[in-house]
Amino acid sequence: MPLRVIITEATVADCTKACDLIAGIKADYLLADRGYDADAIVAPAQAQGMEAVIPPRKHRKVQREYDKYLYKLRHLVESKRHTKHLYPDRIKPGMILACRAKRFETSC
Numbered sequence: 001m002p003l004r005v006i007i008t009e010a011t012v013a014d015c016t017k018a019c020d021l022i023a024g025i026k027a028d029y030l031l032a033d034r035g036y037d038a039d040a041i042v043a044p045a046q047a048q049g050m051e052a053v054i055p056p057r058k059h060r061k062v063q064r065e066y067d068k069y070l071y072k073l074r075h076l077v078e079s080k081r082h083t084k085h086l087y088p089d090r091i092k093p094g095m096i097l098a099c100r101a102k103r104f105e106t107s108c
Contacts (some may be wrong), residue, residue: 004021004025006020006021010108013036014035014036015035015036015038015040015041018032018041019040019041019044020035022041022044022045022048022050023044025048026048026049027048027050027065028049028050028051029050029051029052029070030045030050030051030052030053030054031053031055031069031070031071031074032052032054032056032074033054033074034054034055034056034057036054037054037055037056037057037060037064041053041054042064051067052064052066053066053067053070053071053074054066054071055071
């Protein structure tokens with residue numbers, strides 16, 4: 001399972017680095033929370049052949065459809081990342097998850 005980490009300053013929005021994280025990764029799905037619902041993220045993901053499983057923001061004029069069941073599986077990684085163990089067997093091959101962690105570079 002590919003893993004990329006980009007460490008930024010606390011004042012940098014996470015979504016600004018999303019395209020750099022998914023560039024060149026082969027996956028069927030991109031799972032991310034509502035904060036990543038931007039055309040600048042969804043379009044490159046779709047261009048790479050991924051289905052964006054991101055709930056649309058409330059203010060979107062056209063609400064994009066997404067797989068609600070698959071989106072619910074996102075919590076399996078989000079809740080496990082707070083423990084010392086990450087269970088990659090819960091994630092199917094070909095999925096990408098966008099997660100945020102507020103930690104210092106030295107704690108990684």
